[in-house]
Amino acid sequence: MKKMSSYKNFQDDNFKFTKESSRLVADNPAFNSQVKISDLKKDSFEDNFETWVEFLQWARWFPDLFYDLIKPEKGGMRLDLDQRVFLRCMSRFVSTYGVFPRGFGKTMLELMSIYHTCIFFADINVAMSAQTKENAASISEDKHKELMKKFPLLQNEIVKPSFSKDSAEVIFKSGSTYSILANAQSTKGQRRHRLNIEESALLNNELFKDALEPVVNVPRRTIGEMSVISPFELNGMINFVTTSGYRGSDEFNRILNMIKETANLKGKMVLGASWELPCHYGRGETRNQLLAKKNDPTTSATAFAMNYESKWVGATDGALVNISKLLKIRTIDKPELNCPKDKRGNFELNEYIFGVDVARSNSQSNNKTAIVVLKIIRNKTGTIRQIQAVNIVEPPNGLSFKEQSLMVKRLFYAYGGNSDMFKSRVKAIVVDGNVIGKGLIDRLLEDHTDPDTNEELGCFDTINTDQKPDVSPAIEVVYDLTAQGINGEIIRTFIDYVETEKLKLLKINDDIKGKSVNSNVNLEEDKARIHTQYLIDEISNLKLESTQKSITVKQVLKKIDKDRYSALAYALYYIFLFMEKEETEEVYDLDDDLVYF
CATH class of the missing domain: 3.40.50.300 (P-loop containing nucleotide triphosphate hydrolases)
Structure with a gap:
């Protein structure tokens, strides 16, 4: 039997179709040139068994x-x-x-x-x-x-x-x-x-x-x-x-x-x-197209590095959280773009917390705000079992604080917000009140009418400051969070919710992984998934650093922002401070078995 090396020249140009037989014929002498079409018709499979074995070995290899x-x-x-x-x-x-x-x-x-x-x-x-x-x-x-x-x-x-x-x-x-x-x-x-x-x-x-x-x-x-x-x-x-x-x-x-x-x-x-x-080799997009995509300020640097440069991104040493744990908590199948309603048209009895971070992007000069919507899931005893990040919204670049406040208020009512806080499904809007964030808080405390629908959006008030709203009484829902001095506690709370797997994120499908919010994505659900992918990119880019007084986070790549992470961390910290309830074991009384109703 011939060695496999005899087929080293067995290339495409060694074959041709013949009209007479409609059969593929090997003209290469190395492929047993003694076998002719007429012989193949006469000989049985057994007579050419060794040839077929040799061909099988060649084709497998x-x-x-x-x-x-x-x-x-x-x-x-x-x-x-x-x-x-x-x-x-x-x-x-x-x-x-x-x-x-x-x-x-x-x-x-x-x-x-x-x-x-x-x-x-x-x-x-x-x-x-x-x-x-x-x-x-x-x-x-x-x-x-x-x-x-x-x-x-x-x-x-x-x-x-x-x-x-x-x-x-x-x-x-x-x-x-x-x-x-x-x-x-x-x-x-x-x-x-x-x-x-x-x-x-x-x-x-x-x-x-x-x-x-x-x-x-x-x-x-x-x-x-x-x-x-x-x-x-x-x-x-x-x-x-x-x-x-x-x-x-x-x-x-x-x-x-x-x-x-x-x-x-x-x-x-x-x-x-x-x-x-x-x-x-001329496959896929051209060099100019890909370089233009890379240099586009709206393209995520992390997404481009993973999808086109085949780079494994993120911090290796001192990462904020275990990235495997972060990927594991992506268990939510579908985003919630508003609070669902029951058959009677009433909002379901859900609890939502908004986390809002207002920042200036390192790569863009305009204001950039991230809004994270968290849904709280409790057990029968009232203990929080899950905190689901059901939606992430990012206002378009260049919006003024007034326009951003209008977006926050629209979301408040979409998720069942109400002037009566006992009936309101949105329990708090946690806003980063450091420097730039003060501008958004000031606008939230103003009385607004929706310019698109002419609906009254009302006036909000803060929960924890003496700042006066334009109209009183107003909806006390804004929590002015000043992170100075408590940044270490915010980071520890975030790590704890990830490690205990209480926090849950949206699933990321393969067809979403390569897209950006600026691509042809029309569905808000798809945008929520893409922003979740950006959130994971941001967290993977953060490293823990110890200071003399506390701990802080540092970006590995400065051009990758951390707005979504910050908004999420602020909302989780509020939940930890004001909404957690220690789980108490129910005491079983033997006399209960003897009670007759």
Whole structure:
């Protein structure tokens, strides 16, 4: 049997279609040039068994050349050198970690690797997992259609593809199947032979160990009479494909460990590239477009670093909180843009706290305000069990303090605010009263009429100062927070709520991760999710620093603001001071059992 090295020249230009046979013919002498079309018609499969074995070995080892083999004469997909390396690694190593920018084509290559595996390994079950099944199904259907268009001969290998909103399954003639899973506890108990994890940077290790890693515990068996487990097969393969995430996270540590295993020849491979590599080959956006996006003052520096430069961002030493813990508390499925109403049209009995930070951005000269809406969830005894950040709003740049105060008042009424504080769902608006924040507080204490709807927005009053409102009596809802002297306590309170997992944040989907609030995002729900992503970026950029009197936070990169973090921290501190209730155990009285009503 020939060595695999004899196929080193087995390239795209060595093949052609013949009109007479409609069959792909190898003209390369290294590919057994003695076999002619007429001989193939006469000989049985057994007579050419060794040739088929050799071809199978070659195709398994060179997935990129297999796709060259079946590429049509016109159209199709031209694989660049970096894409060929990535495809080969996913076929030759027990685990490959690919960190690539948007526009690289990583998801397409991932599906090409999966389909190649399903064709050349009989009865194998391969899955791809994403943040949700809906996301995985959408990705699969889109890339499947693209793959069938670029390589029409693949349709001969597929029995039936089926896609729906939250499911995808492709059955191959080899008996293999491709399906999807979610990066969630719902995957627990599922079994596949190989697994590809999409956007793995969003994972936490606890979920991976408990639900995803056991998926590939059962190896594939051959379909012959022996039905054995091949010792030469990469059973239990798990590949990771993602854009970059945060330093100190579980996935960042996984990559560091895999780099060591790569160096020690443990069967692992780590690959990565910035936007410059696909741009060099003409894929994705052009260099000028990407540089313009990078220099755009409205583009988040952290988001660009993760989505295009493949940099793992954030503080490594002395981080404000454990970034893995912060990613773990993203459990809220849907934002709340207002207080829900019951069937009678009345506001539900919820409690909301607004945190407002007024600041001047380091990258922009105009005022910039962040408003965080927190919803309090209590148990039957009145103890706070969860604090949910259900919405984050940022007024457009350049708004005056009066315009910003109008926005705060509109939100107050949208979340069930009322002049009667016993009936009001909004219990407090916590405003940073240092320097610039005083201007917003002054405006909140003025009597306003909404210029858009002509509705009376009323006049607010402070809870904790002697400052007089324009009209008395007014709604006592504004808490003037002066952080000087208590900054250490605010930071400790924030850390405590994250570490105890009382604080809950909105989930971040993959389709939101690469967007900004200035892109074509019309839904307010999407904007709330994007601002939550910005919040996590801000927190990951903060380091703890000790002073002689207390502790403070320092930004690793000055161009990344901390307005959303500050607004959240102020609101949490107010909750800690005035709304927490110690949980008391109910005393069980034996006489209660003897009471007869």
